Amino acid sequence: MTRVPVDEPNPTAPGGDDGDDEEMPRVQMTRRRFVLGCLLILGVVALLYYGLPRLAGFNATWHRIEQGDPWWLALALLFSVLSFGGYVVLFRYVYADGGVDIGLRESYQITMASLAATRIFAAGGAGGIALTAWAMRRAGMERRAVAERTIVFLVLTYVVYMVAMLLCGLGLRIGILPGPAPFGLTVVPAAFAGIAIALTLLLALTPTDLRRRVERAGVGEGRIARLAARAATLPAAMSAGVRDSIEHARARDPAILGSVAYWTFNVAVLWASFKAFGEAPPWSVVVTAYLVGMLGNLLPLPGGVGGVDGGMIGAFIGFGVDGGLAVVAVLTYRAFAFWLPTIPGAIAFFQLRRTVARWREEREGEPSPRPTAVAQA
Helix, strand or coil: CCCCCCCCCCCHHHHHHHCCCCCCCCCCCHHHHHHHHHHHHHHHHHHHHHHHHHHCCHHHHHHHHCCCCCHHHHHHHHHHHHHHHHHHHHHHHCCCCCCCCCHHHHHHHHHHHHHHHHHHHCCEEECHHHHCCCCCCHCCCCHHHHHHHHHHHHHHHHHHHHHHHHHHHHHHHHHHCCCCCCHHHHHHHHHHHHHHCCCHHCCCCCCCCHHHHHHHHHHCCCHHHHHHHCCCCCCHHHHHHHHHHHHHHHHHHHHHHHHHHHHHHHHHHHHHHHHHHHHCCCHHHHHHHHHHHHHHHHHHHHCCCHHHHHHHHHHHCCCCCHHHHHHHHHHHHHHHHHHCHHHHHHHHHHHHCCCCCCHHHHHHHHCCCCCCCCCCC
């Protein structure tokens, strides 16, 4: 895979490679804040799983969960495993271009541990990104390469999401796909996705040596010049990441298949959850309501709880799906796709600590330092 060159950051500047990355990312949190946060999360979960069905008049419908078809629930579990398998493959092939040889086992540990961190910190996955960056730095990847690979990873992950939301929204509205087509749940999300895709492609037009050009232009002096140069670094890095993502797509890299598998099987979990308790809506409605509901993940809610659940339920009701069935199916989906993976994610968190310790021991045992030191899968 051809990597797009981008300006090298100054290693002596703040954020350079001279920092100490030995410790795992931590969050400054007092005991009082921790307790209040846990109580708030538990309260939201109780509201979603016990209060919401009763407040919405779905108390009788909620008892369906005791009568769910075990075969469809087992299939939902299998789809969840396959979804995260695709996520691991996506991670493995994106970060393989960063100068380190990370195997599937290490990729699993990093992605699942990052997933657990995302559950804790929420806010669009910021906690998971911090943990991933730390792990890759410990694997021997340069700070600049970590930033570039992270951008590529995010672009390849969400380009499938945005393209699907654009095509499904327009397909329903035009009548190509089966199902109702309310304007707010088809055209508006499709417009949002189209704008996001267009802005991402326009970002690729930014010169990857923008910082160098700003420095040559002599924009201001002293502190102003330094701030201008630093401000130019981010769009240049993002441009390089988008261009590299396009190269992945052109080369039919397995990372693309991993991204497609991640989203496809994740939607399949929701579909199987509907089938376990009744009749599923048309697949185009399931996909569109899923994509619209996932926008709630951007809300800075504690633990990421509530935004996606409420968004999906509201979207399905907007499409005319029975409210009781929507509540049961969505909350069952979230149990498989959101809560259950947190358990292996927490285990992977501790496994990753041991893996990082092994990397450090291997580096210390080498006669001369090497830029990469990782274990084979």
